[in-house]
Amino acid sequence: MTKIGRYEILDEIGQGAMGTVHRARDPLIERTVAIKTVPIAQLQQEGADAEARFLREAQSAGRLSHPNIVTIYDVGEADGLAYIAMEYLPGTTLRDLMNKGPMPLDLALDTAMQMAEALAFAHEHGVIHRDIKPANVVVTGRRGRIKLTDFGIAHLVNSDRTAIGQILGSPRYMSPEQAMGRDLDGRSDIFSLGAVLYEMLTGRYAFDGDSLPMIVYRVINEAPVPASTLRPQLPAGVASLLSHMLNKRPEARPDARTVAGAFHALIPAAPSTPAPLPSSRVSRMLPVLAFGTPVAVFLLIGLGIIVIEHFLPSPPEAAPALVQNTAPPPAGKPAENTPASSRSDETAGAAAPSESDAYLAGLDKKMVELRVKRTVLLTKYTRRHPDVVEIDRQLEQLRVERRRYLKQKQKN
Numbered sequence: 001m002t003k004i005g006r007y008e009i010l011d012e013i014g015q016g017a018m019g020t021v022h023r024a025r026d027p028l029i030e031r032t033v034a035i036k037t038v039p040i041a042q043l044q045q046e047g048a049d050a051e052a053r054f055l056r057e058a059q060s061a062g063r064l065s066h067p068n069i070v071t072i073y074d075v076g077e078a079d080g081l082a083y084i085a086m087e088y089l090p091g092t093t094l095r096d097l098m099n100k101g102p103m104p105l106d107l108a109l110d111t112a113m114q115m116a117e118a119l120a121f122a123h124e125h126g127v128i129h130r131d132i133k134p135a136n137v138v139v140t141g142r143r144g145r146i147k148l149t150d151f152g153i154a155h156l157v158n159s160d161r162t163a164i165g166q167i168l169g170s171p172r173y174m175s176p177e178q179a180m181g182r183d184l185d186g187r188s189d190i191f192s193l194g195a196v197l198y199e200m201l202t203g204r205y206a207f208d209g210d211s212l213p214m215i216v217y218r219v220i221n222e223a224p225v226p227a228s229t230l231r232p233q234l235p236a237g238v239a240s241l242l243s244h245m246l247n248k249r250p251e252a253r254p255d256a257r258t259v260a261g262a263f264h265a266l267i268p269a270a271p272s273t274p275a276p277l278p279s280s281r282v283s284r285m286l287p288v289l290a291f292g293t294p295v296a297v298f299l300l301i302g303l304g305i306i307v308i309e310h311f312l313p314s315p316p317e318a319a320p321a322l323v324q325n326t327a328p329p330p331a332g333k334p335a336e337n338t339p340a341s342s343r344s345d346e347t348a349g350a351a352a353p354s355e356s357d358a359y360l361a362g363l364d365k366k367m368v369e370l371r372v373k374r375t376v377l378l379t380k381y382t383r384r385h386p387d388v389v390e391i392d393r394q395l396e397q398l399r400v401e402r403r404r405y406l407k408q409k410q411k412n
Helices: 040-046 050-062 094-098 105-124 186-202 212-221 236-245 256-269 282-291 294-311 358-378 386-411
Strands: 007-016 019-026 031-039 072-078 081-087 137-140 145-148
Touching (some): 031 040, 040 050, 040 081, 050 072, 094 137, 094 186, 105 137, 105 145, 105 256, 186 236, 212 358, 358 386
Antiparallel strands (some): 007 019, 137 145
């Protein structure tokens, strides 16, 4: 029988973003566990700190003891593998349930409430998840108990070993600040939870596209079609909360504890009517069509970059919205495209709007284009990849030129 450390491997459960997950038996206490393993050599190829980051995953998640968070039992290294032993969860994933179409309102809200409770507990203990998505949520037990799993890219808030600007997460559910490689806090998880809730209610991705660059661009710049447009019977309170969770500005989103409390208040009023039939299955086919073959991937990414470069707008004025004052956009009317939080430090505080200066607008447009391309590369490579290094070099040159131009303009 194959063993990893003292654990007896029974079978393989699946493949994760950074390793393989097995069902195993702990002979010391006769308990079935799930073992996540990653070859140490593979970790070392990911970067000098990758092995330590993997072990920090267990350390951070192991601090969390909550009914809606998977329990970590053990962490170690054996036979060239780094491993984490965790609670084995029989059941199905939220992704499997959502693939069937929109969910009943009461079930969607209860699921989101349990996820918010888990996030509130984690955030209060200094841990953010950074990869909230349906595949990382297990529905177990007859009453639909939710377990948030795979803190594989979670990190301790304020950890001095966290690489600022590193892109981690799934593009359709990542927050704008995560897509731009900025430093994160718990409000990034709230945006991701909002994207999951939107899909549970409507049967459609909040942010979709024919290519990875297009998805990233929409996450950063575009508001989704209001959920109330796709599901007309959606209560106004649910639509308003969802709008706040998906606000592009992190400071305008409610924290996890506030979101959990809002769900508690909304659930008693939620009817247990069945969900509407999905209007189209096309959105479910996009992952297959877009990523079916390596050739298709490269063609679609190239096309997406061309589209972005052709249609990319100049940075609009910031929308002065706060949680307590922000109302959801009317049906059929898109929200502000680019919030204040999505501007770079260089564009904030400029002497005059770049729209009135063609050269300045050109610099800003090029910087946004490079950031989108950098985000796409970081979903596949590390920050040390030559293409990423080259984009970083070009961005720094643009920053220097922008500062020089603004100083010269002020003198004149």
